[in-house]
Amino acid sequence: MAAHGAAIDPNEPVVYEQYETIEQQQETYLVGMWSFLVTEVMMFGALFLVYSLYRWKFRGEFFMFHEELSWQWGGLNTMNLLFSSFLMAKAVQATQLKRAKAQMWYLAGTIVCAFIFLIIKAIEWIPKFEHHLVPTASFHWPPHEPHGSGGGSPEHAKIFYSLYFTMTGLHGLHVVIGIIAITILMVMTKLKAKAITDYIPTEMVGLYWHFVDLVWIFLYPLFYLIPR
Amino acid sequence: MSQAVIGQRHEIPDLHYLNNGHTIASWLLTKDHKRIAVLYLISVSFMFFVGGLAAALVRLELTSPHGQLFTSEQYNKLFSAHGIVMVFFFIIPAVPAVLGNFALPIMIGAKDLAFPRLNLLSWYLYVVGALIVLTSFILGGVDAGWTFYTPLSSIYSNTQISLCLVGLFLAGFSSIFTGVNFIATVHKMRAPGMTWFKLPHFVWANYATSLIIVLGTPVVAITLVLVILERTLKFGIFSPELGGDPVLFQHMFWFYSHPAVYIMILPAMGVISELVSCFSRRRLFGYEMVAFSTVAIAAIGFLVWGHHMFFSSQSVLQGIIFSLLTLIVAVPSAIKTFNWVLTMYKGSVVFTTPMIYVLGFIGLFLVGGLTGPYLGAVACDVHLTGTYFVVAHFHFIMVGGAIMGFLGGLHFWWPKMFGRMYSEFWGRLSALVVFIGFNFTFFPQFILGYLGMPRRYHYYYFAPEWQIYNILSSAGASVLAIGYLMPVFYLTASLIKGKPAGPNPWGATGLEWNKTSSPPDTHNFHEKIVVTEPPYNYDAISDNRDYRKMWGGEPLEWEKETV
Amino acid sequence: MNLNVLKYFPLMPEQASDEAMSYDHLYWFISGLALFFGVIVVIMTIWLAIKYRRGSTADRRNPIDHHKGFEALIVSSTMILAMFTFWWSMNEYVRYRTMPTKAKEIFVIGKQWMWHLQHMNGIRENNELHVPVDTPIKFTMISQDVLHAFYLPEFRAQYHVVPGRYTELYIKPNKTGRFRILCAMHCGTQHSEMVGWIYVMSKKEFAAWEANGGNKYLPIPTTMAEAGKRVWDTKGCNNCHSGADTFRGPSLAGIYGTTRQLDDGTAVADTSYLRDSILTPWRRLTKGYEATMPAYQGQMTEEDVLNLIEYIKTGTNTAEPGKLSPYSVPSPGGTRFGPTRVKSATDLSNENDSAPMTQAEQGAERR
Amino acid sequence: MAEAHAEEHHGHHVTSNRVLNTTFLQLFAAMVITILAARAPIDGPALFPGFKDFFLKWEYAWGATNAIALGIAAFKAVQVIRFFMGVQYASGLIKLYAVMGFVGFTWLYILFWDYVGRPWEPVRGWETVPGTALPRDPDSDAGVPYKLYPGKEEGASAEMSHE
Incomplete structure (x- = not known):
C-alpha cells in the first residue's frame, strides 16, 4: 500500500491511500477495533448468559461443583492478568511518547505474563483430565478425591464443567491469539515494518489485550468465587 | 433499421478498476473494494445455483405424495443443503457483500472501505467456509435443517454436522468483518459535506445491517461452537x-437468526429506495421517516426472536411479550412500503428492468409482510407454525424481498460495475418471469400450510388433497428457475456485446453516477469530493416542476443513443 | 361452468372443535386486514405507476416529498390495528393455554418416529388415538429423544413435545370422525412418517371400545391365536408390521420358521427369537432397520407374549392387501423404498416362503 | 453526529503514569476485596439469622453476595475500559461503541422472562427425568419421578421450592 507523496518521512506515520488525514485514519482504526470488540463482548456475552441461566437454575448445586476449582490459582491468575494489562497500558503510553525501548520491554513483559497465565491454566487443567472432570464421555462426578462435599447431581455437574471448560477455553484461546498478536507486533516494530509507523497498531493490540483481561475479571468471581 | 444517433456516444475509459492489472494475483490479492465485490458476485452466484439445484430437487420430489426419487434421508439432506447454502451463503452476503462492497464507498465519497485487507480476508473466509460446507455435503450431508435444533443436531443426527458448523462459523466471521468494515467506513470515511441526512438510503440500510451483524452474529457463532x-x-x-434445556438453543439461535432476516431484507430495502427514487425521477418520499424506520426495524429486530418459538414450550408470558413486540414491526414496515409507493406520486415513472424488479418487490414484500401478522399474532400462529405457511411467508420475504432487491440492484449497478448495458428486453422479460414464477411457486404454499402440511415433510400419502398445490408449486418453481437462469446469459453476453453505458445511463443522482466513470477508476474518483446537494435531488435534474416538459418524456442517457 | 372441480382445491381443513372455529375467526379477521392493506397498496401502486408513467400528461405541479399527516396516519392506523390484533390473539392464546381442570388425560410420548399414546386406564396405542366426542381431552406430552411437535390440524392445535420436560395441550372435539396427528417439527429421517390418526367416537361407542380393552371389533377370544390377535391389535403392531415391508418395520407375515438376516448374521425365527424381538427388539435387528421399535419388556405379560407368538405363527398377521384395518395408517405401497432397504428386507421374508398365505391355504395346510 | 472531517486537530491523549498506577492499585485492591467477600460467610442467612426462613423462601438471598462480587467486577471492568483502554479521553463515537456491546449483551437477558415465567404455568417443567420419559403416575400428586442425589438435600429443596 503506497503512501501519499513520493518521499516518505520515516518519522511521520503513513497515511493510507483511502484516508485523508492521519487523525481520520487513527480514529477509523479505533472505531473498527471497538466495533470488533462489540462482537467479542456479544460472543462471550452469550456464554455468560448460558452461565447465568444455569447458575440460577442450579444455584444450590453450583457451589458444590465449584469447590473443585482452586480459587488460589485463579486469584493468582487474575492478579497476573491485571498486571499484564497494566504493562500493556504502559506499552501503549510508551509508544505514544515514542519511547521505543520501553515499549518493547513492556510488550515483552505482557507476553511473559500471558505465558504465566497459560502455565497456571495448565496446572489447573491437567489434573482435571486425570480426575475425569473434563465433561467428555468419561466425565465422572463425584470426584474420587473431592475437595468439597462432592454433592450435587452428576448431570448438573457436567453442565457446570462444560461451561467452565468452554468459557475458560475460549478465553485461553484469546490469550493465545493475544500472544501471537503481540509477538507479531514486536517483530514488526523491531523490523520497522511499513505498517507500524504510529502508535495505533500497539493501541489496537492493547485494546484486544485489555478485553481479554476484562473477560477474566468476570470469569474469576463467576467460576472460582461462587459464594454460598 | 436506420438509426439516428442524437445522443453522445459513450466510450469505456481506457483504464478502470477491471483492467488495472490482469494477473490472477491482481484479482486474488486485490484490496480494491470493487474487485472484491466482483469476486463476491461470482462466488455468491455459484452458491445460489448450488442452493437452487437443491431446491429444484426438493420441489421435484414433492410432486408425488410417495416421494419416488429419493429416500427420506436424501430428501432431508437436500432441504438442509438448500437452507444452509441459501441463507448463510447467498442471502446474507448477497446485497451487502456484492452491491454494498461495490457501491457503498463510492456513494459516500470514499476511495475505498476503511480496511481493504480485512475486506479481502472476509472474502477468503467466505470462500473457505463455503468450501468446508460443500465438503460436508459431499462427505455425507447434513440432515438437521438449517436451524440445527438440538438435540437432533447435537446428539441424534449422525451426519456431517460438526464440519458444516465449522464452515458456518467461518462464514459468520466473514460477515462480521464486513460489518466492522462498513461501520468504520460509514462513520469515518464520508466525504466532506456528506452528513447523515444526506446519505443515500442504501448506505443507511447497510449501516443498520452492519450493526445487526456485529451484535448478533457472534451469538450464533458461539452457539454453533457449543x-x-x-x-x-x-x-x-x-x-x-x-x-x-434444548429450548435455550432456540433462544440463542434465533437471537441472531431473527435479526438475520433483517440482515437479508434491510439492504434489499435500501436498494429499493434507491431504485424507486431514480426511476420515478423524484426525491424519496419521506426521507427521514424511511431512515428512522430502517433503524427502528434493526432495533426492534433484536427484540422479537421469541416469535419463532411460540409453541416450543416457552412460557406464556414470553409468548405474549414477543407477540406484542412482533406486531409493532408492522409499523416501520408499513411506513417504508407506503413511502416507496408514494415516491411515484407526481413523478415520471420509467419501466426499466430495475423498476420492474422494484414493482415486483413491492408486490411480493407486501404479501410477505402482510402474512407476518398471521404468524406474529400468537394465537393465530398455533395452527401455522411449523407448516408450509411459514415456508411461504419467509420465502416471500427472503426470496421475494431480498432476491428481487438483489437482482434489481444488480441490474441497476451493472452498467456501473462493468461499463456496459445489458439487453433491456431480456432484462424486463426475466423480471416478469421471476415475478410470475415466484407467485406460482409460493402462493399455493400458503394454502398448503393452512391445510396443515408441515414443513420438511417428504411423504404425504396420508393427505392426497395436498398434492394439487404441491404440483402447482413445483410447476411454478420451474418457471422461477428459468427466470433466474436468464440473467446469467444476457448479463454475461452484455460483458462482451453490450454497448458502453456511459457514466450515468440512468440519469441518476448520487456520487457513484455523477463523479465516476463506468467502470470506475481504481481509486474511484479523479477529484476531491465535496457534497453539497441533498440526496435524490431529481427535481433539479429533470425539472419536473415544469410539468409541460414532462409530457414528451425525457429519455434516459442510454436511450438517447438511438431513436 | 362446472364448479365440481373446486373440490380438488380445498382451502381449509375441517373444523373438529369449537376452538378450531374461534381460531378461524381470528384467521379470517387477520386475512381481512391483510386484504384491506394489500388492496390499498396494490391499487395505489398500479394507479400511480400508470398515471405518472413517463410521457403521460398528468399534472405534476407542486410535487411533495414528505407529508407529516400522512405518515402519522400510517403510523397510528397500523399501530391501532396491530394492537387490536394483538389483544384479540392474546386472549385466544391465554384461553388456549389454560388447561381445563376436568379433562380426560392422555399421555403422549414422542419418539423417533412414532407417537405413543396412553390412556389413564392403561390402554396403549401407537400412532392412533381413540377419544370420545364432546369431552375435553388433555395431552401431557414428553419426548424420548428429539424435539417433536404434536400437531392436530383439524383441531388447530399444536405444541412442541420436548425431551426432559412435560408440555400440555388440550382439545375438545365436537364431531366424530378420523383426523390427523402430524409431527410439525423436523425430527430426523422419517419425520414425515410420524403421522397417526385420531378417532373421535360417540361417547357410547367409545365406552364399548374401552370396555373391550381397546378394540371393540374383537370377539371374546377362544383360541390362543385369537387372544394373540387381540394383543396384536391393542398394541397396534399392525401400524408398523403391515402387509408389506415398510420403513417402519418388516412384514411379519409367515415369518415363523424362516431364516432372518440380521445386522450381524442370521437367525432362525423360532419362538424364542420372536419373544426376544418383542420384549427387547434392539438386540436382534433385522438387517436394514434401526432400533425404532419400542421394547415391550414389562409392558406385556408372559401370557400375552405366548398368545402373540401363537398368532404370528398362524401367518395371518397382516392386513389384507388393499383393505387395511380401519385403525391403521394406510401404508404407501411398495414403490418408494431406498434400494438397500428393499433388497435386504424382501430377500428375507419373501424368497423362502413365497407370498403370504391366504387364510384358506393356511387352514388347508394345517389340516 | 459530528462531521466526518472535523477540521480541528484531534491529538491523541497520552494517559499519565499517575492515572495508570492509580488504576492498577484500585484494580488490585478491588480483587482482594472480592476474594474476601466471597470467602467470608456474609450471605443473608448468616448475617441475619433471625430471618433465615425469609431468606430461604426468597431466592434473592443467594444473590446478595453474588451482587457484591459482580458489582466489584463491574467496577473493575469500568476502570479498565476508562483508563487502560482510554475511553475516558476518547471521542463520543468511541464511547458509543464501548458501551454498545454491553447494552447489546443485556438485550440477551430478555430471555430470562421465559424461564421466570415457566413456573407460573400449570405444567411443571424442566426437571431432570433421568433415564426415562414415561408419563408420570397420574394418581400420585407428586407426579414427577424426581431423582434425589446423595448430599443434595439443599439443592433439591431449592429446586422444589422454586417450582
Whole structure:
C-alpha cells in the first residue's frame, strides 16, 4: 500500500491511500477495533448468559461443583492478568511518547505474563483430565478425591464443567491469539515494518489485550468465587 | 433499421478498476473494494445455483405424495443443503457483500472501505467456509435443517454436522468483518459535506445491517461452537439428559437468526429506495421517516426472536411479550412500503428492468409482510407454525424481498460495475418471469400450510388433497428457475456485446453516477469530493416542476443513443 | 361452468372443535386486514405507476416529498390495528393455554418416529388415538429423544413435545370422525412418517371400545391365536408390521420358521427369537432397520407374549392387501423404498416362503 | 453526529503514569476485596439469622453476595475500559461503541422472562427425568419421578421450592 507523496518521512506515520488525514485514519482504526470488540463482548456475552441461566437454575448445586476449582490459582491468575494489562497500558503510553525501548520491554513483559497465565491454566487443567472432570464421555462426578462435599447431581455437574471448560477455553484461546498478536507486533516494530509507523497498531493490540483481561475479571468471581 | 444517433456516444475509459492489472494475483490479492465485490458476485452466484439445484430437487420430489426419487434421508439432506447454502451463503452476503462492497464507498465519497485487507480476508473466509460446507455435503450431508435444533443436531443426527458448523462459523466471521468494515467506513470515511441526512438510503440500510451483524452474529457463532462441542467431545449444554434445556438453543439461535432476516431484507430495502427514487425521477418520499424506520426495524429486530418459538414450550408470558413486540414491526414496515409507493406520486415513472424488479418487490414484500401478522399474532400462529405457511411467508420475504432487491440492484449497478448495458428486453422479460414464477411457486404454499402440511415433510400419502398445490408449486418453481437462469446469459453476453453505458445511463443522482466513470477508476474518483446537494435531488435534474416538459418524456442517457 | 372441480382445491381443513372455529375467526379477521392493506397498496401502486408513467400528461405541479399527516396516519392506523390484533390473539392464546381442570388425560410420548399414546386406564396405542366426542381431552406430552411437535390440524392445535420436560395441550372435539396427528417439527429421517390418526367416537361407542380393552371389533377370544390377535391389535403392531415391508418395520407375515438376516448374521425365527424381538427388539435387528421399535419388556405379560407368538405363527398377521384395518395408517405401497432397504428386507421374508398365505391355504395346510 | 472531517486537530491523549498506577492499585485492591467477600460467610442467612426462613423462601438471598462480587467486577471492568483502554479521553463515537456491546449483551437477558415465567404455568417443567420419559403416575400428586442425589438435600429443596 503506497503512501501519499513520493518521499516518505520515516518519522511521520503513513497515511493510507483511502484516508485523508492521519487523525481520520487513527480514529477509523479505533472505531473498527471497538466495533470488533462489540462482537467479542456479544460472543462471550452469550456464554455468560448460558452461565447465568444455569447458575440460577442450579444455584444450590453450583457451589458444590465449584469447590473443585482452586480459587488460589485463579486469584493468582487474575492478579497476573491485571498486571499484564497494566504493562500493556504502559506499552501503549510508551509508544505514544515514542519511547521505543520501553515499549518493547513492556510488550515483552505482557507476553511473559500471558505465558504465566497459560502455565497456571495448565496446572489447573491437567489434573482435571486425570480426575475425569473434563465433561467428555468419561466425565465422572463425584470426584474420587473431592475437595468439597462432592454433592450435587452428576448431570448438573457436567453442565457446570462444560461451561467452565468452554468459557475458560475460549478465553485461553484469546490469550493465545493475544500472544501471537503481540509477538507479531514486536517483530514488526523491531523490523520497522511499513505498517507500524504510529502508535495505533500497539493501541489496537492493547485494546484486544485489555478485553481479554476484562473477560477474566468476570470469569474469576463467576467460576472460582461462587459464594454460598 | 436506420438509426439516428442524437445522443453522445459513450466510450469505456481506457483504464478502470477491471483492467488495472490482469494477473490472477491482481484479482486474488486485490484490496480494491470493487474487485472484491466482483469476486463476491461470482462466488455468491455459484452458491445460489448450488442452493437452487437443491431446491429444484426438493420441489421435484414433492410432486408425488410417495416421494419416488429419493429416500427420506436424501430428501432431508437436500432441504438442509438448500437452507444452509441459501441463507448463510447467498442471502446474507448477497446485497451487502456484492452491491454494498461495490457501491457503498463510492456513494459516500470514499476511495475505498476503511480496511481493504480485512475486506479481502472476509472474502477468503467466505470462500473457505463455503468450501468446508460443500465438503460436508459431499462427505455425507447434513440432515438437521438449517436451524440445527438440538438435540437432533447435537446428539441424534449422525451426519456431517460438526464440519458444516465449522464452515458456518467461518462464514459468520466473514460477515462480521464486513460489518466492522462498513461501520468504520460509514462513520469515518464520508466525504466532506456528506452528513447523515444526506446519505443515500442504501448506505443507511447497510449501516443498520452492519450493526445487526456485529451484535448478533457472534451469538450464533458461539452457539454453533457449543453444538460442535456437544457433538464431538460430548460436552453438555443443551442436552436434556443432563437437565439442560434444548429450548435455550432456540433462544440463542434465533437471537441472531431473527435479526438475520433483517440482515437479508434491510439492504434489499435500501436498494429499493434507491431504485424507486431514480426511476420515478423524484426525491424519496419521506426521507427521514424511511431512515428512522430502517433503524427502528434493526432495533426492534433484536427484540422479537421469541416469535419463532411460540409453541416450543416457552412460557406464556414470553409468548405474549414477543407477540406484542412482533406486531409493532408492522409499523416501520408499513411506513417504508407506503413511502416507496408514494415516491411515484407526481413523478415520471420509467419501466426499466430495475423498476420492474422494484414493482415486483413491492408486490411480493407486501404479501410477505402482510402474512407476518398471521404468524406474529400468537394465537393465530398455533395452527401455522411449523407448516408450509411459514415456508411461504419467509420465502416471500427472503426470496421475494431480498432476491428481487438483489437482482434489481444488480441490474441497476451493472452498467456501473462493468461499463456496459445489458439487453433491456431480456432484462424486463426475466423480471416478469421471476415475478410470475415466484407467485406460482409460493402462493399455493400458503394454502398448503393452512391445510396443515408441515414443513420438511417428504411423504404425504396420508393427505392426497395436498398434492394439487404441491404440483402447482413445483410447476411454478420451474418457471422461477428459468427466470433466474436468464440473467446469467444476457448479463454475461452484455460483458462482451453490450454497448458502453456511459457514466450515468440512468440519469441518476448520487456520487457513484455523477463523479465516476463506468467502470470506475481504481481509486474511484479523479477529484476531491465535496457534497453539497441533498440526496435524490431529481427535481433539479429533470425539472419536473415544469410539468409541460414532462409530457414528451425525457429519455434516459442510454436511450438517447438511438431513436 | 362446472364448479365440481373446486373440490380438488380445498382451502381449509375441517373444523373438529369449537376452538378450531374461534381460531378461524381470528384467521379470517387477520386475512381481512391483510386484504384491506394489500388492496390499498396494490391499487395505489398500479394507479400511480400508470398515471405518472413517463410521457403521460398528468399534472405534476407542486410535487411533495414528505407529508407529516400522512405518515402519522400510517403510523397510528397500523399501530391501532396491530394492537387490536394483538389483544384479540392474546386472549385466544391465554384461553388456549389454560388447561381445563376436568379433562380426560392422555399421555403422549414422542419418539423417533412414532407417537405413543396412553390412556389413564392403561390402554396403549401407537400412532392412533381413540377419544370420545364432546369431552375435553388433555395431552401431557414428553419426548424420548428429539424435539417433536404434536400437531392436530383439524383441531388447530399444536405444541412442541420436548425431551426432559412435560408440555400440555388440550382439545375438545365436537364431531366424530378420523383426523390427523402430524409431527410439525423436523425430527430426523422419517419425520414425515410420524403421522397417526385420531378417532373421535360417540361417547357410547367409545365406552364399548374401552370396555373391550381397546378394540371393540374383537370377539371374546377362544383360541390362543385369537387372544394373540387381540394383543396384536391393542398394541397396534399392525401400524408398523403391515402387509408389506415398510420403513417402519418388516412384514411379519409367515415369518415363523424362516431364516432372518440380521445386522450381524442370521437367525432362525423360532419362538424364542420372536419373544426376544418383542420384549427387547434392539438386540436382534433385522438387517436394514434401526432400533425404532419400542421394547415391550414389562409392558406385556408372559401370557400375552405366548398368545402373540401363537398368532404370528398362524401367518395371518397382516392386513389384507388393499383393505387395511380401519385403525391403521394406510401404508404407501411398495414403490418408494431406498434400494438397500428393499433388497435386504424382501430377500428375507419373501424368497423362502413365497407370498403370504391366504387364510384358506393356511387352514388347508394345517389340516 | 459530528462531521466526518472535523477540521480541528484531534491529538491523541497520552494517559499519565499517575492515572495508570492509580488504576492498577484500585484494580488490585478491588480483587482482594472480592476474594474476601466471597470467602467470608456474609450471605443473608448468616448475617441475619433471625430471618433465615425469609431468606430461604426468597431466592434473592443467594444473590446478595453474588451482587457484591459482580458489582466489584463491574467496577473493575469500568476502570479498565476508562483508563487502560482510554475511553475516558476518547471521542463520543468511541464511547458509543464501548458501551454498545454491553447494552447489546443485556438485550440477551430478555430471555430470562421465559424461564421466570415457566413456573407460573400449570405444567411443571424442566426437571431432570433421568433415564426415562414415561408419563408420570397420574394418581400420585407428586407426579414427577424426581431423582434425589446423595448430599443434595439443599439443592433439591431449592429446586422444589422454586417450582
